[in-house]
Amino acid sequence: MNEKFDAIIVGGGPAGAAAALTMSRAGLSVVLLERGEFPGAKNLFGGVLYRKQIEELVPEFWKERNFPMERYIVEQRIWMMGKESMVTFGHRNEKYSEPYNCFTGLRVKFDQWFADKAVAAGALPVYETVALDVIREGDRVVGVKTDREDGNLYADVVVIADGVNSLLGKAMGIHKEWEPDEVSLAVKEIISLPKEKIEDRFGLEGDEGVTIEFMGETSLGMAGVGFLYTNKETISLGVGVMVNHLRDKKVKPYAILDAVKQHPMIRKLIQGGETKEYSGHLIPEGGFHSIPPLSGNGWCVCGDAAQLVNFVNREGTNLAMTSGRLAGEAIIEAKARGDFSAASLNAYDQKVRSSFVHKDLKKYKGMHQFLKEQDPELLFDKLPRALNEAAYNMFLVDGIPKADKQKMAVNLIKGAAGGTMNLMKLGYKGWRAMNG
Numbered sequence: 001m002n003e004k005f006d007a008i009i010v011g012g013g014p015a016g017a018a019a020a021l022t023m024s025r026a027g028l029s030v031v032l033l034e035r036g037e038f039p040g041a042k043n044l045f046g047g048v049l050y051r052k053q054i055e056e057l058v059p060e061f062w063k064e065r066n067f068p069m070e071r072y073i074v075e076q077r078i079w080m081m082g083k084e085s086m087v088t089f090g091h092r093n094e095k096y097s098e099p100y101n102c103f104t105g106l107r108v109k110f111d112q113w114f115a116d117k118a119v120a121a122g123a124l125p126v127y128e129t130v131a132l133d134v135i136r137e138g139d140r141v142v143g144v145k146t147d148r149e150d151g152n153l154y155a156d157v158v159v160i161a162d163g164v165n166s167l168l169g170k171a172m173g174i175h176k177e178w179e180p181d182e183v184s185l186a187v188k189e190i191i192s193l194p195k196e197k198i199e200d201r202f203g204l205e206g207d208e209g210v211t212i213e214f215m216g217e218t219s220l221g222m223a224g225v226g227f228l229y230t231n232k233e234t235i236s237l238g239v240g241v242m243v244n245h246l247r248d249k250k251v252k253p254y255a256i257l258d259a260v261k262q263h264p265m266i267r268k269l270i271q272g273g274e275t276k277e278y279s280g281h282l283i284p285e286g287g288f289h290s291i292p293p294l295s296g297n298g299w300c301v302c303g304d305a306a307q308l309v310n311f312v313n314r315e316g317t318n319l320a321m322t323s324g325r326l327a328g329e330a331i332i333e334a335k336a337r338g339d340f341s342a343a344s345l346n347a348y349d350q351k352v353r354s355s356f357v358h359k360d361l362k363k364y365k366g367m368h369q370f371l372k373e374q375d376p377e378l379l380f381d382k383l384p385r386a387l388n389e390a391a392y393n394m395f396l397v398d399g400i401p402k403a404d405k406q407k408m409a410v411n412l413i414k415g416a417a418g419g420t421m422n423l424m425k426l427g428y429k430g431w432r433a434m435n436g
């Protein structure tokens with residue numbers, strides 16, 4: 001295929017499909033290249049999608065009959081796990097009903113639906129095709145080499161949206177191989193349960209859904225977070241742990257998920273369920289300082305391939321879609337100028353810089369270093385355990401005066417942190433890390 005296009009998009013995930021949709025609608029000739037049989041065929045995530053960023057591309061999408069929503073989320077819970085207990089935080093609100101704030105989905109259905117929008121707008125789908133490298137003329141990217149026989153594709157701009165492993169990003173030297181502390185490895189099971197059981201167990205009506213994020217005993221002393229999300233007739237259950245911690249402790253991620261499933265608070269929620277799928281995937285967690293340059297001579301990079309993940313708030317798909325859309329907009333403007341140089345495409349970097357994507361990642365820019373410096377046993381084991389013991393004692397009516405209980409609770413937490421000064425330092429550093 002020697003025809004030249006306006007843009008080739010490598011990767012049919014949320015970032016790539018958003019870029020393809022934006023440009024196709026503006027009349028640009030666009031190829032959407034995807035290695036899977038169809039977009040989503042090989043993709044995995046926890047399960048929460050956000051309305052706002054999809055709506056910016058597909059207004060009132062949730063009213064479409066074939067929109068693949070599992071459940072809209074009315075309640076988000078955060079659990080600090082002890083051995084046989086938990087301390088809970090969370091928020092439930094009927095206002096999240098319509099329009100939704102966020103909802104659960106399955107990538108195999110969602111990515112296909114989303115990429116189909118780009119195809120309907122005119123993007124040329126080239127699936128079951130792996131991009132192997134970019135083609136250069138001098139220092140300018142002019143196309144993509146694929147694994148097809150007639151495999152070279154040419155375009156004014158190549159949009160790299162090939163996810164966290166980003167073969168192209170590495171081949172181009174946009175970034176190096178991610179360090180083990182820049183990625184976490186997540187494993188996930190999809191567990192089937194009858195609809196009525198899900199509604200009873202989680203206190204839901206109709207298509208309402210709940211998300212639970214949990215940390216503490218369940219990550220076996222490593223920096224990690226678990227998740228349990230309700231779908232229509234399944235539960236998504238998983239856990240992600242920093243790769244450097246898995247390596248240091250020589251623990252296999254499925255061993256952690258097995259332990260999670262045995263925890264009494266989780267076991268009761270999935271009881272009677274049958275595991276339908278099991279999969280693993282990396283999550284970029286390098287944060288602000290790991291973001292590479294976002295564009296150059298004839299190229300832009302979006303989504304996970306550019307580390308655009310806000311792991312503090314478990315947001316990735318919405319940052320991917322927004323970066324894809326902004327890359328698309330910048331390329332439309334570049335085409336109007338007839339200039340696809342690095343200086344011209346830098347408009348994309350500027351757009352990302354002015355958006356919530358950059359601002360949120362900047363806010364948490366200290367988090368990666370904070371987590372790197374702290375003893376994971378303290379944050380993910382000792383403190384949650386102490387919190388649970390303190391809560392147990394506070395709620396226990398046993399004749400001990402409340403003032404003594406309060407003192408005991410404070411001492412438990414201080415003790416876990418290694419004293420008042422350490423606790424104060426930890427709180428201060430944590431606050432700084434969360435507030436860029």
Ligand SMILES: Cc1cc2nc3c(=O)[nH]c(=O)nc-3n(C[C@H](O)[C@H](O)[C@H](O)COP(=O)(O)OP(=O)(O)OC[C@H]3O[C@@H](n4cnc5c(N)ncnc54)[C@H](O)[C@@H]3O)c2cc1C
Pocket residue numbers: 010011012013014015016033034035036039040042043044045046047048049050129130131132161162163164167168186187188238240281282283302303304305308309314315316317318320
């Ligand atoms: C376990 C887990 C839980 C998560 N939970 C959430 C969540 O609840 N909410 C949330 O918002 N985010 C979540 N995320 C993050 C989210 O999944 C990502 O941020 C998002 O999918 C990034 O989109 P993307 O388009 O950049 O990359 P991807 O979704 O990875 O898409 C990349 C696409 O490129 C294709 N591809 C790759 N290489 C090539 C190649 N060489 N040639 C052709 N095609 C190629 C792939 O097949 C894929 O379709 C989670 C991630 C994981 C792993």
